[in-house]
Amino acid sequence: MAVSAEILCIGTELLLGQIVNTNARFLAQELAALGIPHHYQSVVGDNPERIHHALDVAMARSGLILTTGGLGPTADDLTHPTIAEHFGVPLVRHPEQLTRIEARFRARQRPMSATNARQADLPAGAEVLPNPTGTAPGILWQARPQVLILTFPGVPAEMRAMWQQTAVPFLRSKGWGQEVFISRTLRHWGISESLLAEKAAAYLAQDNPTVAPYAGDGEVKLRITARAATPEAARALIAPVEAGLRALAGDDCYGADDETLASVCGKLLVSTGTTLSVAESCTGGLVGAAITAVPGASRYFAGGVLAYDNALKTQLLAVEEEILIAHGAVSEPAVRQMAEGVRRLTSSDWGLALTGISGPEGGTEQKPVGLVYLALAGPQGTRVQELRLGAERGREAIRLVSSQSALDLLRREIIAQRASGMLKG
Amino acid sequence: MAVSAEILCIGTELLLGQIVNTNARFLAQELAALGIPHHYQSVVGDNPERIHHALDVAMARSGLILTTGGLGPTADDLTHPTIAEHFGVPLVRHPEQLTRIEARFRARQRPMSATNARQADLPAGAEVLPNPTGTAPGILWQARPQVLILTFPGVPAEMRAMWQQTAVPFLRSKGWGQEVFISRTLRHWGISESLLAEKAAAYLAQDNPTVAPYAGDGEVKLRITARAATPEAARALIAPVEAGLRALAGDDCYGADDETLASVCGKLLVSTGTTLSVAESCTGGLVGAAITAVPGASRYFAGGVLAYDNALKTQLLAVEEEILIAHGAVSEPAVRQMAEGVRRLTSSDWGLALTGISGPEGGTEQKPVGLVYLALAGPQGTRVQELRLGAERGREAIRLVSSQSALDLLRREIIAQRASGMLKG
Numbered sequence: 001m002a003v004s005a006e007i008l009c010i011g012t013e014l015l016l017g018q019i020v021n022t023n024a025r026f027l028a029q030e031l032a033a034l035g036i037p038h039h040y041q042s043v044v045g046d047n048p049e050r051i052h053h054a055l056d057v058a059m060a061r062s063g064l065i066l067t068t069g070g071l072g073p074t075a076d077d078l079t080h081p082t083i084a085e086h087f088g089v090p091l092v093r094h095p096e097q098l099t100r101i102e103a104r105f106r107a108r109q110r111p112m113s114a115t116n117a118r119q120a121d122l123p124a125g126a127e128v129l130p131n132p133t134g135t136a137p138g139i140l141w142q143a144r145p146q147v148l149i150l151t152f153p154g155v156p157a158e159m160r161a162m163w164q165q166t167a168v169p170f171l172r173s174k175g176w177g178q179e180v181f182i183s184r185t186l187r188h189w190g191i192s193e194s195l196l197a198e199k200a201a202a203y204l205a206q207d208n209p210t211v212a213p214y215a216g217d218g219e220v221k222l223r224i225t226a227r228a229a230t231p232e233a234a235r236a237l238i239a240p241v242e243a244g245l246r247a248l249a250g251d252d253c254y255g256a257d258d259e260t261l262a263s264v265c266g267k268l269l270v271s272t273g274t275t276l277s278v279a280e281s282c283t284g285g286l287v288g289a290a291i292t293a294v295p296g297a298s299r300y301f302a303g304g305v306l307a308y309d310n311a312l313k314t315q316l317l318a319v320e321e322e323i324l325i326a327h328g329a330v331s332e333p334a335v336r337q338m339a340e341g342v343r344r345l346t347s348s349d350w351g352l353a354l355t356g357i358s359g360p361e362g363g364t365e366q367k368p369v370g371l372v373y374l375a376l377a378g379p380q381g382t383r384v385q386e387l388r389l390g391a392e393r394g395r396e397a398i399r400l401v402s403s404q405s406a407l408d409l410l411r412r413e414i415i416a417q418r419a420s421g422m423l424k425g
Numbered sequence: 426m427a428v429s430a431e432i433l434c435i436g437t438e439l440l441l442g443q444i445v446n447t448n449a450r451f452l453a454q455e456l457a458a459l460g461i462p463h464h465y466q467s468v469v470g471d472n473p474e475r476i477h478h479a480l481d482v483a484m485a486r487s488g489l490i491l492t493t494g495g496l497g498p499t500a501d502d503l504t505h506p507t508i509a510e511h512f513g514v515p516l517v518r519h520p521e522q523l524t525r526i527e528a529r530f531r532a533r534q535r536p537m538s539a540t541n542a543r544q545a546d547l548p549a550g551a552e553v554l555p556n557p558t559g560t561a562p563g564i565l566w567q568a569r570p571q572v573l574i575l576t577f578p579g580v581p582a583e584m585r586a587m588w589q590q591t592a593v594p595f596l597r598s599k600g601w602g603q604e605v606f607i608s609r610t611l612r613h614w615g616i617s618e619s620l621l622a623e624k625a626a627a628y629l630a631q632d633n634p635t636v637a638p639y640a641g642d643g644e645v646k647l648r649i650t651a652r653a654a655t656p657e658a659a660r661a662l663i664a665p666v667e668a669g670l671r672a673l674a675g676d677d678c679y680g681a682d683d684e685t686l687a688s689v690c691g692k693l694l695v696s697t698g699t700t701l702s703v704a705e706s707c708t709g710g711l712v713g714a715a716i717t718a719v720p721g722a723s724r725y726f727a728g729g730v731l732a733y734d735n736a737l738k739t740q741l742l743a744v745e746e747e748i749l750i751a752h753g754a755v756s757e758p759a760v761r762q763m764a765e766g767v768r769r770l771t772s773s774d775w776g777l778a779l780t781g782i783s784g785p786e787g788g789t790e791q792k793p794v795g796l797v798y799l800a801l802a803g804p805q806g807t808r809v810q811e812l813r814l815g816a817e818r819g820r821e822a823i824r825l826v827s828s829q830s831a832l833d834l835l836r837r838e839i840i841a842q843r844a845s846g847m848l849k850g
Contacts, residue, residue, distance in 0.1 A: 013639060015463055016608065017453030018648065021446055024468070029442030038440055039475055041468035043449070046637075050464055057482055073619040074638055075629060105617075107815050113619035133817050155641055157822070212443075278710075278731065284717025285703075285710025288731045292709025295785055295820060303733035306703065306713045312728045312771060316741070346737060360720055395720060 003063030003146075004037040005176075008054055010079050011069040011154055012045035023068040023152075023159055030163060034177030035227070036064070046076040048085070055086050059147050064176065069154035071136035073115045079151055080139070084123035087143045091121040094128060094137070101135045129166050134158040140170055148174070181227050182234035184256055186245055188220040189408045191252040196220050199248045209237050211245070218401040251412060261407040262290040268414040269300035272425035274349035274379075276410070278304035279317055279342035281329065282356040282372060286403040302346040307338060317341030330355050330367055332375075332384050339375035339382055351377040354406050356387070358395045372402045376409050380422055385409055428488030428571075429462035430601075433479055435504055436494035436579055437470035448493040448577075448584055455588060459596070460604030460652055461489070471501040473510070480511050484572050489601065494579035496561035498541045504576055505564070509548035512568045516546040519553060519562070526560045554591055559583040565595055573599070606652050607659035609681055611670055613645040614833045616677040621645050624673050634662050636670070643826040647674075676837055686832040687715040693839040694725035697850035699774035699804075701835070703729035704742055704767035706754065707781040707797060711828040727771040732763060732780075742766030742778075755780050755792055757800075757809050764800035764807055775839075776802040779831050781812070783820045797827045801834050805847055810834055 007027050013019050024041050031038040040062065044050045051070075058065050070079030084091050097120035105112035119136045122128065129138035129150060136158070138151040150167055152159040171177055188196060193215035197204060200222060203211040209226035222245055226237035246253050255264045269276055278287045284306055291301050305316050310329050313319040319337040327333050335355045343351025356372025363369035369391035375384045387405055389398050417423040432452050438444050449466050456463040465487065469475045476495075483490050495504030509516050522545035530537035544561045547553065554563035554575060561583070563576040575592055577584040596602050613621060618640035622629060625647060628636040634651035647670055651662035671678050680689045694701055703712050709731055716726050730741050735754050738744040744754075744762040752758050760780045768776025781797025788794035794816035800809045812830055814823050842848040 012637060013648070014450075015453055015466070016457045016606075016648075016650065017450045017455075018608070018610075020450045025439075025442045025445045027442070028440055032441045039470060039472070040479070041439070041466075043466035045464060047464070053486070054465070061478070072638075072640070074622045076637060104815065107813060109813065110617055111620060113617070113623050115619050115622065133819065133822075157819075280710070280713075281728075282717075283714070284722070284726070284728075285705070285713030285731070288705070288710030288733075289708070289714050289824075292707075292733060293821065293824070297709070298733060301709070301733050303706075303709075303731035303737045305730060306710070306728035308713075308717065308723060308726050308728035309771070316770075345741075346734070396718065399714075399718070 004039050004061075005031050005064035005066060006038065006058045006062035007041040008058055008065055008067045009041070009043045009069055009154075010046065010051060010067055011043075012047075012076070014043045014069075015045045022156055023154065026156070026160060027066055027068070027163070030168070033181045033183065034168070034171070035179035035181055036171070036177050046070060046078055048078055048082045051078060051082045052086055055083070059144070063146055063148060064171075065147065065149045067149070067151045068159055071119065071138065071151065071153040073113070073119055073135070075115075077118075080122055083139075083141075083143075083149065083151070087123065089124040092124045093117070094120050094122055097122075097128060097137050104135055129162055131158055131162055132165060133161050138162055140167070179227065179229060180231050180234055181225060182231055182238065183223055183225040184238050184242060186222045186224070186242065186249070186253050187255050187259060188222070188249055188252045189218065189254050189261060189404065191220060191249065193220045196222070196249065196252070200245060203241060203245060209241050211241065217397055218404055251415060254408070254411060260290070260294070261404050261411060263294045265291070265407050265411050265414070266294045266297060266300060268411060268418075269350075272414055272418060272423045274414070274423070275300050275302055276350045276352060277302040277342045277346035277348040279307050279338040279351065279353040280304070281307050281313070281338070281354060282358045283354050283399050283403045283406075284308055286399055287352065287354065287406055290403060290407065302348045304342050304346065313338060316345060318344070328367070330357055330371060330373060332373055332386070335373035335375040336377075336382050336384055339377035343377040349379060350410060352406055352410055353377075354402055356398070356402055358398045358402075359391055360395060363391060370398050372398070372405075374402070374406045374409050376406075376413055378413060378417075380417060383409065383413060429464050429486075430456050430489035430491060431463065431483045431487035432466040433483055433490055433492045434466070434468045434494055434579075435471065435476060435492055436468075437472075437501070439468045439494075440470045447581055448579065451581065451585060452491055452493070452588070455593070457606045457608070457650075459593070459602030460606050461596070461602050471495060471503055473503055473507045476503060476507045477511055480508070484569070488571055488573060489596075490572065490574045492574070492576045493584055496544065496563065496576065496578040498538065498544055498560070500540070502543075505547055508564075508566075508568075508574065508576070512548065514549040517549045518542075519545050519547055522547075522553065522562050529560055554587055556583055556587055557590060558586050563587055565592070604652055604654060605656055605659055606650055607656055607663065608648055608650040609663050609667060611647045611649070611667065611674070611678050612680050612684060613647070613674055613677045614643065614679050614686060614829065616645060616674070618645045621647070621674065621677070625670060628666060628670060634666050636666065642822055643829055676840060679833065679836060685715070685719070686829050686836060688719045690716070690832050690836050690839070691719045691722060691725060693836060693843075694775075697839055697843060697848045699839070699848070700725050700727055701775045701777060702727045702767045702771035702773040704732050704763040704776065704778040705729070706732050706738070706763070706779060707783045708779050708824050708828045708831075709733055711824055712777065712779065712831055715828060715832065727773045729767050729771065738763060741770060743769070753792070755782055755796060755798060757798055757811070760798035760800040761802075761807050761809055764802035768802040774804060775835060777831055777835055778802075779827055781823070781827055783823045783827075784816055785820060788816060795823050797823070797830075799827070799831045799834050801831075801838055803838060803842070805842060808834065808838060
C-alpha cells in the first residue's frame, strides 16, 4: 500500500461543535482527486499535550500529515510551537514573512500588535508555505525521513488558496498523487433530482467515470468522476459522458463546475450584446448581488431599483397606484409593470423584476408565504412567472430560490430568442 | 481530569469528502452542553483493521467512545461485527429487533432483503440502543470497566433521535453530564483579532468561564464558555465576563450570538423611528440583501438604487457629471452625492452609499483594487469613510467586508447621535 495521508484539524471550536469541519471535507476531496490514499482524520483542541499525542499517533501510521488551524496570532494558536517542540527544533523568525505581515497591516492602516510577529516564527528547517490571502504562513516540512508535514490556517479561504497554489504542486513534485481523479459537476435548474436521476439512470449505474446526483435549494447537480493516469486521460473519459448527460437534460442543464446562473446569464448577455437591469422587492438585492459577483458584470449590468417600499415602485418604476390597490404589490400586473418600468428607466434591453412574500409574516390564504412573481421585460415583450415555494422552506431559501429562478427565466429567454433568430450572437 | 469522551466516525464517504461530518459537530455540541469533557475526534473508513486500530487508540485515552456509521445492512457496514471481534465476543441476534425491522418493511410494503437481518445482530453483552426512526439499532455497552461504548447510525436524523431519547438519559444515569457548558459569543467589527486579544488578555487567561477569540472576513468573535451545575449558574458566571468584555470593547462589540450587523442596525432604526435607503455600486445589492434578510425589514427599509452604471448615478442620484469626470465614480465626492441622492430620492432619514473597486480588473496605482468609499447621509449631514482592503483578499471578500463596513458605519452613527441626544430612542 502506498504511504498514506492523514488530516489533523486543531481547534477547540471544533471540539465544542461551534463550527462544522469543512476543512477536513475539502482536504479529503482534494486527496481523493489526487488519488492520495487517506485513511484517518483527527481533531484535537488548542492543547499542546494533546497535539503532541495526536502527532505521535499520526506519525505511527501516516507518511503525510496535513494540519489545519492554530496558526493565528493569539496565545491559543499553538500549532507551530508544538510541532517545533515535538521534533526538538527551535522556532526561527522569518524576516521576509514578518515584513509581509507588517506590510498587510500598513496597507490596511491598522495597528499591528506584537503578537502578530509570532506568525513569522516557524520550526527550524521547515520551508514556508506562503499564505497569499492572510497573515499566517504554513510550513512544508520533511520533519523525518518518513514524515512530511504541511500546516494550514483554519480560515477556509486561506487554507484553500495555499493548498491549490503551493501544496498541490509541491506534493506532485514529491511523487504524491500520480494517479488522478478528475470530477466535473453538471448544474441543472428547473428539474427535480428524481426526474433527472430517472433520465440518467444508465449513467448512474456505470463505474469509471461514476455519476452521482446531489440536490439543494432548487439546484440539481450531477458529479462525473473519472480515474486515470493523467488529467487528460481522465477528461477523455468524462467528455462523452458529459455530452450524453447534457443531451438528455437539454436546457435544464445550465452549466458546469464553477459556472453559476449569474455567470451563464453574463455570457449570454455579452454574446448577444444586450444589457440588463433589475427591480427587486422581496429579494432586496440578492439578484443584483449575484449578477455583480461575476467579474466584468459592468459590461452588461446597468443596475436597478430595490423597490422594497411601494412608494419606490410607483415613483421610480411607474407601477400604477390602481394596480397596487386592486391586485396588491405581490401580483402579476405589479411585477409586469416593475420589469417594464426598470427596463425603461435604465434604457436596458432586459428588465428583470421580482415581488413576493418571503415570510415568516405577511402571508394570507390567497397569497401564502412563498408566493413569488417574476417578470422579464425584453425586446419581444414581457414574460411573467408565478412561483409557489411553500412557507416551510423558510425566508432565506425562498429569497435564494426566487433570485436564482429569475436568472433562469432570463437565461431561457435569451437562449430561446437566439435560437429563433430574434437575437443575434 | 474527569474521564473524557471521544467521537469515532466510521464511513469511507467521509474520507472521500463526499459528505461533511455534521454528526461529529452535533455530538460535540451535545457533549459540551452536558459538560462531558471531549478531547478527540477521529474518522476512519469501512475497514476492519483500521476500525480496530482506531478503537485501540481511543480506548487508551478516553472512557466514553461514541461511534457513528457502519450500522447499515450492506457488506461494508462493519461497526458491530468489528467491535464484537475487538472485545472477543460473538454477535447475538436480537429477535425483537428482527421483528421490528420486518414490521418496518411490511409497513412500507417493501421487500426485506436477507442482509437487513444483520442489523439485529449485536455484540454479546451489549444493551440495545433503540432506533425509533430507522432500522439499525445501536448499542450501549460497558465493554471494559474503563470503556463505555455507544454506537449510532450515520443517518443524522436517526442518530440525533437515538442520542436525545436514550443516550442522554442513560449517560446521566451513569453519572456523566452532571455539569453543563454554556457558551456566548460576542461579535466585533472594526478592531483586529490581535488588538482585541491584547485588550482582553486578562480574560483570555482565565479558566471558568474561558474566553477564546476567533476571526474571519473582518469580524472578530470572543467566545465565553462557562461550566456549572445548571444553565442558570453557567449564565451567572458568563454575565460579569460579558459585561467586562463589552466595556473594554466599547462600540467595537456590535452584538452577541445570532445577531448580525444588519439585525442590530434594524433594531436601532426601529428604536429611533428612522428609515434607511441604500445606493450600491460595487456591492451590487449585498447591503440591501443583508438588510432584507432580517424579518420585518419593511418597517425601516425603503429600498434604494443599484447604481452600477454611472448613468444611474447621475440620473437617479443626481451625482454631478463634473464630479465623475474630475474625481471618478470611486471617490469621496461621488459617494457623498450618492448617499445624499438616495436619501432625497426615497425621502428616508438615512442614505447609505458604497462605491469601490472589487477587482480583479479595474485597479490603478492611485485607485487599487480593494479601495472602497462609504458614505452615510443623515439628519446631521454626511459622513464619508475610505477603506483600503487590499486586492489579495479577492472580489468576494472585498464586497462582503465593504457591505458589512457600511452597516457598521450606520450602526455607529445612530449610536453616537442617540448618545448625544440628536436622536431619540
